[in-house]
Amino acid sequence: MLKKEIEKAFNEQINAELYSSYLYLSMAAYFESNNLAGFGNWMRVQAQEELVHAMKFFTFIHERGGKVVLDAIAKPPAKWSSPKNAFQEVYKHECKVSALIHKLVDLAIAEKDHAANAFLQWFVEEQIEEEASADAIVKKLELLDGAPGGMYMLDRELGQRTFAMPPSAEGA
Numbered sequence: 001m002l003k004k005e006i007e008k009a010f011n012e013q014i015n016a017e018l019y020s021s022y023l024y025l026s027m028a029a030y031f032e033s034n035n036l037a038g039f040g041n042w043m044r045v046q047a048q049e050e051l052v053h054a055m056k057f058f059t060f061i062h063e064r065g066g067k068v069v070l071d072a073i074a075k076p077p078a079k080w081s082s083p084k085n086a087f088q089e090v091y092k093h094e095c096k097v098s099a100l101i102h103k104l105v106d107l108a109i110a111e112k113d114h115a116a117n118a119f120l121q122w123f124v125e126e127q128i129e130e131e132a133s134a135d136a137i138v139k140k141l142e143l144l145d146g147a148p149g150g151m152y153m154l155d156r157e158l159g160q161r162t163f164a165m166p167p168s169a170e171g172a
Contacts, residue, residue, distance in 0.1 A: 002064035003111050009104055010057050010116075015071045016100055017054035021047045023076040023093065027086055030079060036151075038159030039083060042137075046090075048163045053123070060119050083151070084141040091134040098127040126166075 002010075028043035061068050080086035101123045108116035137158070144150035 002061060002066035002116075003113060006104075006107060006111055006113055006116050007061060007064075007066040009107055010061050010066070011069045011071070013100060013104060014054050014057045014061075014068065015073065016097065017050050017057065018073050019076070020093065020097060021050035021054065022073050024050060024090075026076040026078055027080070027090070030086065031083070034083075036083065036155050038155035038157065039086075042158040042161050045161045045163045052166060053126070056119075056122075060116075064115065082146075084138065087134060087138045087141055091131065091138055094127065094130040094134050098131060101127055 024043045024047035028040040028047065031037070031043060032040035058068050077089075080089065101120060105117060105120045105124065108114075108120055137154075140154055144154065
């Protein structure tokens with residue numbers, strides 16, 4: 001049985017994950033409207049990953065006898081000053097999500113909910129990857145300093161990213 005405090009916190013995390021997906025879709029629209037389809041593709045894939053994260057929480061709540069309660073999703077920004085600025089925001093956002101996950105781990109430990117703690121460890125690992133990926137792109141953009149040829153090559157590179165359902169999310 002899922003404790004009410006954990007149920008509430010996990011429902012809030014569903015909202016945070018859905019907001020992340022919405023944010024990345026907004027960024028995809030920004031990039032695509034600026035003829036950076038590869039950047040847009042990267043964001044579309046990221047948006048799909050965030051939906052999977054939300055569904056993992058959704059499924060876990062139900063599997064533990066809890067109730068999913070969906071809330072309104074905040075409107076994301078629609079414009080950024082540059083591709084570098086957008087990816088700096090991605091990195092900051094992923095750091096914020098990591099902090100949310102860490103608070104959930106702390107709650108699971110405090111509540112002695114070993115199943116919730118075990119479930120959350122996948123997200124702890126995932127957030128390491130999410131932060132590193134965004135940071136790597138920020139660093140590439142800093143090296144490019146707006147060089148058109150480099151931007152073209154990075155856009156091509158980011159356009160190669162494809163969505164792959166994580167093995168542990170197949171039931172999500």
